[in-house]
Amino acid sequence: MSALPVEDRGLPRLFAGLPRDGSPLGLDAHHAVHGPQPSAAHLIELVGESGLRGRGGGGFPAGQKLAVVASARRRPVVVANGAEGEPVSFKDKALLRRAPHLVLDGIALAAAAVGAREAFLAVDRNAHGALDAVSWALDERRARRVDKGLRLQLVVVPPGFVSGEETALVNLLNGGPAKPTFTPPRPFERGVRGAPTLLQNVETLAHLALIGRLGPEWFRALGTESEPGSALFTVSGAVARPGVYEAALGTPMRALLAQAGGVRGEPGAVLVGGYFGSWVEPFAAQGLSLLDAELSAAGAALGAGAIVVLPQAACGLDQAARVTRYLADESAGQCGPCVHGLAALAGALESLADGLGDTRPRALRWLQQVRGRGACRHPDGAVRFVESSLEVFADEIELHVKGRCGGRRGEFMPTRSRS
Numbered sequence: 001m002s003a004l005p006v007e008d009r010g011l012p013r014l015f016a017g018l019p020r021d022g023s024p025l026g027l028d029a030h031h032a033v034h035g036p037q038p039s040a041a042h043l044i045e046l047v048g049e050s051g052l053r054g055r056g057g058g059g060f061p062a063g064q065k066l067a068v069v070a071s072a073r074r075r076p077v078v079v080a081n082g083a084e085g086e087p088v089s090f091k092d093k094a095l096l097r098r099a100p101h102l103v104l105d106g107i108a109l110a111a112a113a114v115g116a117r118e119a120f121l122a123v124d125r126n127a128h129g130a131l132d133a134v135s136w137a138l139d140e141r142r143a144r145r146v147d148k149g150l151r152l153q154l155v156v157v158p159p160g161f162v163s164g165e166e167t168a169l170v171n172l173l174n175g176g177p178a179k180p181t182f183t184p185p186r187p188f189e190r191g192v193r194g195a196p197t198l199l200q201n202v203e204t205l206a207h208l209a210l211i212g213r214l215g216p217e218w219f220r221a222l223g224t225e226s227e228p229g230s231a232l233f234t235v236s237g238a239v240a241r242p243g244v245y246e247a248a249l250g251t252p253m254r255a256l257l258a259q260a261g262g263v264r265g266e267p268g269a270v271l272v273g274g275y276f277g278s279w280v281e282p283f284a285a286q287g288l289s290l291l292d293a294e295l296s297a298a299g300a301a302l303g304a305g306a307i308v309v310l311p312q313a314a315c316g317l318d319q320a321a322r323v324t325r326y327l328a329d330e331s332a333g334q335c336g337p338c339v340h341g342l343a344a345l346a347g348a349l350e351s352l353a354d355g356l357g358d359t360r361p362r363a364l365r366w367l368q369q370v371r372g373r374g375a376c377r378h379p380d381g382a383v384r385f386v387e388s389s390l391e392v393f394a395d396e397i398e399l400h401v402k403g404r405c406g407g408r409r410g411e412f413m414p415t416r417s418r419s
Contacts, residue, residue: 010222012246013230014206018098024133027140030101037105037146038212040112044070047208050216051228056081056164056201057276057304059292062208065198069188070114072196078111078119079173079192082134082202083157083164085124086274087326087414089306091232092202094244096123096130099206100137106205108147109212114198121202122155122169126419131156159417161275161330165376166199168332179332180376201304203232223249227291231302235260237309237412238267247290254286256307268312269392273303275323276381278388279316282309299388308413315407317396320389321349326415327382338379341370345386355403360390 012018017033018025025033048063069076080103084092096103103121111119123130134154141147155173157163163178170191172178191197200208207229211219220228227249233256236242240261247256253270257263270285271277278300280288288294292301310316328342348363367387370379390397399405 011230011248013210013222014095014099014102014203014232015246022098024097024137025099025101027101027137027144027146030099034102034105034210035213037108040109040212043109043113043208043212046211046216050211050219051226052204052207052211052219053227054201055203055207055231055305057273059302062200062204065188065200066110066113069196069198072188074195076114076116076196076198077192078107078114078116079166079169079187079197079199080107080119080121080202080205081164081166081169081199082121082123082127082130083169083178084127084304085159085161085164085417086276086304086306087161087417088236088271088274088308089234089304090418091234091244091305093124093127093130093418095203095206095232096127097133100130100133101141102206102209103202104134104137104141104147104152105209105212106200106202106207107152108150109209110198110200110205111150111152116198117149118151118153120153120155120173120192122157122164122172124159124163124417124419125156126159126417128419161327162332162376162378165378167376169199170197179334180378182375224291226293231290231305233290233305233307235307235309237271238264238311239309240264249290251290252286253288253290253307256290257286257309263309264311266312268310268314269316271306271308271310272300274306274308275327275385276377277301277303277306278384279310279320279392280388281392282312299391310412313408314412315353315396315405315409316393317349317389317400317405318353318407318409319413320386320393321346321353322411322415323413324349324382324386324389327378327385331378332376335373335375335379337370337373338375341366341373342379342382345370345382349386349389352397352400353409355400355405358401360397363390 052062187197267282325346328346348359
């Protein structure tokens, strides 16, 4: 699968200068492409002025999070989240595998800005290419004494959809299982060993490393006033070249799909935002831009930037049922709405897909009972996915109820994270 973006309007940024053989960018080449490591002085102000928001799905202003952690009374800890458990997202793995030094620069700069002396980089245990590239890059930096005064450790995270949730990572680093915990307190208040903890997605930190070098005006040269910069998008499904692509925020969805070689055949629906995202009608989706402000009107959001094109020949209801069952099985098992509610929703969709009766009234009731009642965001994300499935595949559901659906069933949407 391709991980090389198309040159366009100042892009690529994060993937600039990558070797064509697929190997990671070494330290000397990294400095030749991006310049030496900048000072962390005024970094918090620069990131705040840039308008950078988290690229892990939450979209929280990065400068604001830096400022809050830096103002804490205790010495903070930094955690870089590269534990990408989303089966249809592999942009973080691609970034770590190809440009590990850019992420490591971001970690070191963030640590210096908030006054941390200890940092962790969390990576999925099954992401072998990313782990190898990061380990090699860390050895390069240690040999050159690049990150003096910072203890930076690579942490291997067990695979799982919820393993990369921020409180799950804190719990793991505190000696517990990689499962979410009840909040408050949030990690920035009390995280690793009780210290205020800056927890940022690895793509966010890579952008931060470039903002530290080139400034907020450079970052804002792409995107829009309210949603500036570029982002990485994982494009998969019925496209000619599935892979990771870098695009400016505000780029038309149609243009992003064109970067991936265009849609193959007739699309049945487009999933925007991954398994915590929303299905959008194919014609409507291709007319939208990569902006949360625009996508929200269609009931969607960019999330972690995963876009899946479902072919028209596939049974959308069957795929939605498979994904919902996967989300139910990935529950941390810590609260009733998630354990019982998601299993009930998965069962309702499976019954619909199998033509065993119209279970929509029960599903709609359970959606209301689950929403907003979980210990973490897992049930809310699943609710969003199921709601959009019931809406976008409404015509298909009617056919299933009557026993007349002719869509292709079986595995199309993956239920395992890509290594």
